[in-house]
Amino acid sequence: MDTKAVQDYYPDQYAHCFGCGRLNHQGLKIKSFWDGEESVCRYLPDAAYSGGYPGNVYGGLIASLMDCHSSGTASAAKVRAEGLPLNEQTISRFVTASIKVDFIKPTPIGKELEIRAKVTEIKGRKVLLSLTLSAEGEVCAKGESVMVEIPEKKVSSL
Secondary structure (H helix, E strand, O other): OOOOOHHHHOOHHHOOOOOOOOOOOOOOOOOOEEEOOEEEEEEOOOHHHEOOOOOEEOHHHHHHHHHHHHHHHHHHHHHHHOOOOOOOOOOOOEEEEEEEEEEOOOOEOOOOEEEEEEEEEEEOOEEEEEEEEEEOOEEEEEEEEEEEEOOHHHHOOO
């Protein structure tokens, strides 16, 4: 795996997301890396992210992790599909068009979570992905996302 995460290549103007922004000091600062044909993100939730069921993760955090990991994966996948190197000059930023999360079983607090994403299709500005979120090797959530590349003309206005 690379030592630098996809999110480390985001230009500063796109580095403030709560989930994946390296410049958001209160954020989650998730990191996504290629692992073969999939991308992987690992995150250790603490008790602050507890859901209504004691000892388990809040579903909103699970959806956020899957959402931001999808965005990073889409950015890296687009660069890879174009045969370009992953760097700040080549990376495009993606936003969520749709995300679906199925909660399979309770996700424990205090255990490292592994989120994996696989690109199922790249079609123009859209990247479709399938995702899993696991704890201790057991799948706790599955999902699908559609990410859309921010048009170049919008980039300068943000």
